[in-house]
Amino acid sequence: MQEESNTSIFPQGEKITNGYFTGDAFLRILQEKDKNNNFALGNVTFERGARTNWHTHPQGQVLIVTEGIGWYQEKRKPAQVIKKGDVINIPEGVEHWHGASADSRMIHIAITNYQDEENVTWLQPVTDAEYNEVDKK
């Protein structure tokens, strides 16, 4: 599973198996919350077609796309293409998902702020119908 990654910034990390992702996604933890850093810092690799469930963050999240092309969509809004070099400042409490496009993997760094001890609320999967609607061939 290390193909293409020789030029990536980080090793791919561990496959995400928490049940809140569709498809193959991998997490490398870069920094845990500590006394100075009120966020979790991680690198997420989405293989083609992979995406998060719908979810919210109580204190928001910043995504830094470092490779590839993918999607970011807030509920009841059109999906937007995200690509290498894009920075997305996700507001608190807004239901959304992100993931790779159908044709390209996508890698992003995520800075996920904590509110007390929580930094995410997971919701329902992004169905194939929802995904295919935004990533039409």
Added chain:
Amino acid sequence: MQEESNTSIFPQGEKITNGYFTGDAFLRILQEKDKNNNFALGNVTFERGARTNWHTHPQGQVLIVTEGIGWYQEKRKPAQVIKKGDVINIPEGVEHWHGASADSRMIHIAITNYQDEENVTWLQPVTDAEYNEVDKK
């Protein structure tokens, strides 16, 4: 000044002219402090030999090296090589500097936490003698 940057994640940004850097360094601001994010997020490009002054952060800083090879040194400790893929969690109040090696530029993302409205205290330059001591030919 855009040479080599076709494969970089971000445009190089603006040359840093605040007087607290030696050599050619460039900043692209990625995200300002706001109600959710208690940090400044920026991408810093150090050309060969460029480095920060000695400085401290009241609430620490996380560096994510995305390209090249450089140096990180805390006062009264040996300098350590930092390279693409390294993450450095800099403690609060520790005098230190970072920059490129003499042979390679270095690019890092910086997450600089705020304590109230302050996130850095600048000190004296890293002299050529100090720099050459760590980056001997």
